[in-house]
Amino acid sequence: MTAAVTPLRRPGSARVGDAQAKIDELQKQCLMQDVEESLISAILGRPQDLDSVADMLQPQHFGFPALGRMYGACLALAQAGRRIDPLALLPFFEADDALSDVGGAGYIMELAGEFTPSGSITEYARVIVDMWKRRQALAAISAAAVAIAYPEVVEPADAPLAALAGELETLQTTATARPVGPRPLASVMHEFQAFLAEGPERRRNALNTGLADLDTILGGIMQPDLVILGARPGMGKSTLMRHVTRHVAHRGKRSVVFTCEMSGLQVGMGYIQRETGVAISAMKGGTVPPADVSRMVQIANELASLPIEIDDASGLTVDQLHRRVRRLQQTGPVDLVCVDYLQLMRDQRHRGSRDPNRVQEVSAISEGLKAAAKDLQVPILALSQLSRALESRQDKRPLLSDLRESGSLEQDADIVAFLYREEVYAAQQQPADTEGESFTEWMARADRVKNLAEIIVAKNRWGETGVAKVRFDGARGLFENLAQGFQGEML
Known part of the structure; x- marks a missing residue:
């Protein structure tokens, strides 16, 4: 006797909420406020360094919205050809509740005062992008888990699995924190020396x-x-x-x-x-x-x-x-x-x-x-x-x-x-007359290229x-x- 199959049912909001809470807790482990603050401090301390990360780091990569908007404002100032400093940033945040929640204008001044030249802005950018990719991956896994366990309609698991695989592959092949754009000839010469050393x-x-x-x-x-x-x-x-x-x-x-x-x-x-x-x-x-x-x-x-x-x-x-x-x-x-x-x-x-x-x-x-x-x-x-x-x-x-x-x-x-392969064309050109001189010549050619x-x-x-x-x-x-x-x- 075949056992009855219990159809999948949509869960109560409490069960889905519990699952989301677990994902939210994991995503908090992928936040690094000190690194994001250090990057903003580095830009305010040495605005010229922004160019080295602008192509690989975007505002949405930040885990803290206020810091992401600060970075976006720095990009906007640079694009407009204006000086990047705390006073120039303030107009961007006059009515920004997120900035008010973390200390307002005083927070920007505090970040500017914390700049130390020892940090690597490109390394900060790599970490920020890496953490963003981790949070995006967790979000994709969470959505797939809910879709697989509690589908809106009963359907093969292949669909949410394929969607998850596509999102993870996209994350893996995009947003790589790697500097792009022009670089000094000296950098190319250093690369060439390494290329020579790796020759064997x-x-x-x-x-x-x-x-x-x-x-x-x-x-x-x-x-x-x-x-x-x-x-x-x-x-x-x-x-x-x-x-x-x-x-x-x-x-x-x-x-x-x-x-x-x-x-x-x-x-x-x-x-x-x-x-x-x-x-x-x-x-x-x-x-x-x-x-x-x-x-x-x-x-x-x-x-x-x-x-x-x-x-x-x-x-x-x-x-x-x-x-x-x-x-x-x-x-x-x-x-x-x-x-x-x-x-x-x-x-x-x-x-x-x-x-x-x-x-x-x-x-x-x-x-x-x-x-x-x-x-x-x-x-x-x-x-x-x-x-x-x-x-x-x-x-x-x-x-x-x-x-x-x-x-x-x-x-x-x-x-x-x-x-x-000339042999292919020689085979196509065999004379119809197998007794004449042309056939003898063809045979010699065919034998030569066989x-x-x-x-x-x-x-x-x-x-x-x-x-x-x-x-x-x-x-x-x-x-x-x-x-x-x-x-x-x-x-």
């Missing part, structure tokens, strides 16, 4: 692709690079991406693959094909011999231990990518983010548009990816389709100009590489450009170093 460590942390000639040109992929890998369909972009993620995973580096075109299962099949040589068509068609099935299961178990994560959500936006990577970073470092492929992403601002401008949308996406790479401090490898216009050229090797119809990809990218691929580094913000020649095994779906002249690892 940075080189160790650079991601190699496992393709020796390519790694020689690039010197590794470093954070926060945005790397664009462009090619026409059928060249093997996704295969090369899987090669890179597999290579770095075997070295303990964690990758996240956002696959907008294929399902997670299809991506997994690509990894299996590389290790076993079993065609994906055979896997899909269920025609894999029993002996291969057992070997594939073993390989699948081995691959399962690699630090590679796959997200196959369609209609991905940059904001969604940013939030999901940020969430993963809470569980451990993320070393590489891959997008397959960029043109299948969507820009939030263009969603629902009846006549979206794709060039503008792709530009917004590439700008967003570059900003995400910088904010997350992780390299992003984004695959990109190229226009079929290059097919009309005699030499079909891609050029940077082939990207210029795709918004600002070329400008935003730190590295632009193209994948080219299993050969070129990775053309057309832009490298950090160094050289050039062409890396590698071997492509289409049957197994893998790239590897050319054996000639290379004695290293064949991965």
Whole structure:
């Protein structure tokens, strides 16, 4: 006999009030009046220091309203080009009850007299913003708790949970107390000296692709690079991406693959094909011999231990990518983010548009990816389709100009590489007459370019450009170093 389910009921106001009182008590622990007063004192004592915090600290970040309004008044005076001092502040608070409650004009004079030059105004600002974020998080958690326990209508818990996750992610990625704006060249030179000192460590942390000639040109992929890998369909972009993620995973580096075109299962099949040589068509068609099935299961178990994560959500936006990577970073470092492929992403601002401008949308996406790479401090490898216009050229090797119809990809990218396999075009140009001289010439050409691929580094913000020649095994779906002249690892 099934037990009766008691429907959720709206609680009495006393129960909700008790819950809110507990949250209010927690929020009081996130108030630091002495820090907020010290910041106002610092501004009144050295008004020129306001510029160092004005971009990262807002009046609403203060926990004490009167102090927040004082800070806002200081901002208004600075914007008007007026001197900041206690007398200039007084007119802002002539009829302000909040200021009267804490001592009125005497309180402002008291704060001005407490200035000591030893304090760091930027550190005060960081603490104030941090406390604000804590209070906002508690408020969001409180609202979600009430919505989950006492819903207005009975609905799945996913809705309030999703709302809570969104608010917490927004808090995590915004209002970061970090100075912005112009800074002295001396500050940049100090940063450069630290950059030089970190050189050996940075080189160790650079991601190699496992393709020796390519790694020689690039010197590794470093954070926060945005790397664009462009090619026409059928060249093997996704295969090369899987090669890179597999290579770095075997070295303990964690990758996240956002696959907008294929399902997670299809991506997994690509990894299996590389290790076993079993065609994906055979896997899909269920025609894999029993002996291969057992070997594939073993390989699948081995691959399962690699630090590679796959997200196959369609209609991905940059904001969604940013939030999901940020969430993963809470569980451990993320070393590489891959997008397959960029043109299948969507820009939030263009969603629902009846006549979206794709060039503008792709530009917004590439700008967003570059900003995400910088904010997350992780390299992003984004695959990109190229226009079929290059097919009309005699030499079909891609050029940077082939990207210029795709918004600002070329400008935003730190590295632009193209994948080219002449073998693809040779196969399309087989003469109908298999007896003539033209067929003999075609056979020689096809043999010369068989299993050969070129990775053309057309832009490298950090160094050289050039062409890396590698071997492509289409049957197994893998790239590897050319054996000639290379004695290293064949991965």
